[in-house]
Amino acid sequence: xxxxxxxxxAMPWRRRTSDRTxxxxxxIWTLWSVGIVVTFGVPAALLLWIEPLAFPVSAIFLGHGIAxxxxxxxxxxxxxxxxxxxxxxxxxxxxxxxxxxxxxxLLGHExxxxxxxxxxxxxxxxxxxxLVGQEGAILVRPGGRRVHCFCVRVGEANDLPxxxxxxxxxxxxxxxxxxxxTVANRNFSGATSRLRRQLPARARPALARAGSIARGLxx
Amino acid sequence: xxxxxxLDRTGHTELASxxxxxxxxxxxxxxxxxxxxDEGMLASATLADGSAEVVRELPLDADLxxxxxxxxxx
Numbered sequence: 001x002x003x004x005x006x007x008x009x010a011m012p013w014r015r016r017t018s019d020r021t022x023x024x025x026x027x028i029w030t031l032w033s034v035g036i037v038v039t040f041g042v043p044a045a046l047l048l049w050i051e052p053l054a055f056p057v058s059a060i061f062l063g064h065g066i067a068x069x070x071x072x073x074x075x076x077x078x079x080x081x082x083x084x085x086x087x088x089x090x091x092x093x094x095x096x097x098x099x100x101x102x103x104x105x106l107l108g109h110e111x112x113x114x115x116x117x118x119x120x121x122x123x124x125x126x127x128x129x130x131l132v133g134q135e136g137a138i139l140v141r142p143g144g145r146r147v148h149c150f151c152v153r154v155g156e157a158n159d160l161p162x163x164x165x166x167x168x169x170x171x172x173x174x175x176x177x178x179x180x181x182t183v184a185n186r187n188f189s190g191a192t193s194r195l196r197r198q199l200p201a202r203a204r205p206a207l208a209r210a211g212s213i214a215r216g217l218x219x
Numbered sequence: 220x221x222x223x224x225x226l227d228r229t230g231h232t233e234l235a236s237x238x239x240x241x242x243x244x245x246x247x248x249x250x251x252x253x254x255x256x257d258e259g260m261l262a263s264a265t266l267a268d269g270s271a272e273v274v275r276e277l278p279l280d281a282d283l284x285x286x287x288x289x290x291x292x293x
Contacts, residue, residue: 006261006273007289079293098230102285106265135293151293159228167226168287171263174271185292 005172005179017181019127022139026146029189033069040065070198076149076188077198080133082119082206083162092161099163106167118206121166125177128217129210131203132173134165137184140192140210142217147195147207150184223248223277225255225286234286237279245279252277252284260286 008016015021044058044065083100103121104112111122120131120138131138135153140146154160154168173180188195196207223235234255235248256262256275263271264281277284 004273007291095228095230099226100230102224102226102231105283106285108269152290153293154287155289155291157288160226161228161230164226164230167285168290171271171285171287172290174265174269175263175273180290183290183292 005176005183007172008176008179008182011183014182017127017178022127022141022148022181025148025186026141026189033072033190036065036068040068069194072188073190073194074198076138076147076190076195077200079136079149079151079187080120080131080138080203081135082133082200082203083115083166084119096161096163099161099167101163103163103167103170106170114206114209115166118203120203120206121170122206122210122213123170123173124213125173127177127181129213130173130177131206131210132166132169134162134169136187137169137173137180138195138207138210139181140207140214142214144211144214145192146189147192148181148186149188149195150181151187152180152184221248221279221282221284223252223284223286225260226288231285239279248279249277252286255286259289261289262286 040061044061047054047061048058103115107115107121115121120133123130123132128139128141131140135151137150137152139148139150141148152169154165157165160168192207192211196204199207220236220238222233225232225234234251235244237244237248252262262274263285264274264278265271265283265285274284
């Protein structure tokens with residue numbers, strides 16, 4: 001029998017995430033994005049056709065639609081929270097080093113280097129390639145063109161070093177990938193390129209690496 | 220030597236370690252394991268293929284068992 005994440009088992013009302021449900025969610029997000037483009041783009045074009053001098057108003061309208069699309073992707077990018085430099089006193093820095101040491105042991109050689117460089121932990125899965133941060137995860141779907149961003153965190157994490165928060169999420173993901181995605185809340189799904197633009201520059205190589213792994217996962 | 224580790228504010232704490240032939244250390248590890256589970260921690264045994272398995276009894280053949288707190292949607 002396949003292992004079920006305890007946290008997912010405690011939420012029987014939530015439909016279990018699978019490859020099929022992720023495809024469906026992706027289509028819904030695409031429809032939503034098309035809806036935004038149509039809602040703001042069509043009136044802008046119509047206004048321009050009726051009165052070319054109303055170009056500034058059309059541009060503002062269109063800009064508003066583009067801004068909404070950017071904000072959606074930014075929300076996804078901000079949710080993941082890569083590991084940064086340890087703040088606080090010597091005890092905090094020592095705890096952070098200890099936490100990162102264990103996290104490094106849990107990861108293989110390449111993901112460990114990627115974590116040091118980008119602050120995100122790479123994990124290959126059946127649903128795609130994952131990037132795990134302190135308070136969320138990014139799933140790059142097979143093919144590498146679509147991402148799903150999840151908001152998920154340790155229940156009581158105030159006292160935990162950043163490396164430990166990532167280790168918690170990584171272990172839960174390894175225990176039950178679909179259960180992990182079931183527990184997590186969604187905050188964005190769309191083109192990988194849209195998310196890339198909103199990620200901090202330091203984290204972008206992690207997305208590129210996850211994308212290249214995901215491209216190799218296509219049947 | 221196998222280790223039982225808890226993720227906590229110090230980074231992590233090694234609660235117990237045991238070897239195949241040492242029954243006393245195994246018993247000690249099982250007691251520590253049970254205590255942590257009673258406190259609400261979840262246990263994860265790292266498998267050779269890099270995946271992890273939720274465990275409710277201490278797997279004495281595992282190299283590393285990590286105790287973690289529950290996660291939730293953000």
